[in-house]
Amino acid sequence: VNKAGGLIYHRTFVKDVKLFDDNTYLRVASTFHGMHAIARQLSPTKGSSGLSSGQADTFSMHCFQTLTGTKFFVVADLHARDGESLLENVYEVFVDYALKNPFYEARDADPLRALRHQPRRHHCRVQLQGTLMKIVVVAVVP
Amino acid sequence: GSLLLSLVRAVTMIFDLYIYNRRGVCLYYKAWNADRKHKNEGETQRLMYGMLFQMRQFVRSISPRADTKTFTSYKTDKYSLHFMETTSGFMFVMNTDPAARDVADVMRHIYAEIFVEYVIRNPLYEPQTPIDYSLFKDNLDDYVSSLSIFRS
Secondary structure, eight states, rough: OOOOOOEEEEEOOOOOOOOOHHHHHHHHHHHHHHHHHHHHHSSSSSSOOOEEEEEEEEEEEEEOOOOOOOOEEEEEEEOOOOOOHHHHHHHHHHIIIIIIOOOOOSSSSSSSGGGGGGGOOOOSSSSSSOOOEEEEEEEEOO | OOOHHHHHOOOEEEEEEEOOOTTOOEEEESSSSSSOSSSHHHHHHHHHHHHHOOOHHHHHHHSSSSOOOOEEEEEOOOEEEEEEOOOOOOEEEEOTTTTTOOOOHHHHHHHIIIIIIITOOOOOOTTTTTOOHHHHHHHHHHHHHHHSOOOO
16 A cells, blocks of 8 residues: 555455455555554554554454565465565565566556556465465555 | 573563453553553553554455454564453453464453453442552452463
């Protein structure tokens, strides 16, 4: 999510989960952006980062934030352990295909439009233990 | 021998505890190891409640499943927040170091053996008011201290 809560990309990997409409994803991204920051404010100790992971009774979620503030967020099942490293791999893919793409316009309303014409060869080299359910990529608009 | 054993033991760092009623009133707050001073305690407690409320809703809305009821914890690089809501609507929040385990059991113990025992069952306690009983506070401190030293 960027400063205005802009959602860049989302993709669902598992077939039999409930799907949402685009507006819901936008709301989710901006809500998460807020909570990520509040988690730092609520820290009982000095120098905390924002939210890095969360657990519910039925699933887990993980967040990876880059130095520029881009957040990568994944929803996975309860037993997923290496959510953070999976997200780092997603970030590498994003950098390779999006940020280094001369047609990629970060300021566009639909920034990944240029990607649609590219051949998609995303390989996630890390095995996420458990099932990956949904991935939401949120990126900063400079 | 015993040196190896002492290296294997884990220290649980418990930072602080919040207890809210179902209306979001903070009935009790205690810090044991929190080294970050919040300028306005009341404001922090309200912000915390807002965060809990939002997190609960968030988790329900993004859940891939229909039976998700609540969130249980979240982490940052420096702390882990654990959340428990009782059937009677009280909310317990405990901040620990990120590696702490079995904190749900700790909160359940605090609720059932200390909070219920010394607050709810106290005939003088007026519901929904802040807690200020030394029996409650001392028992809580004793229990938390016993967890914060080396445990095997």
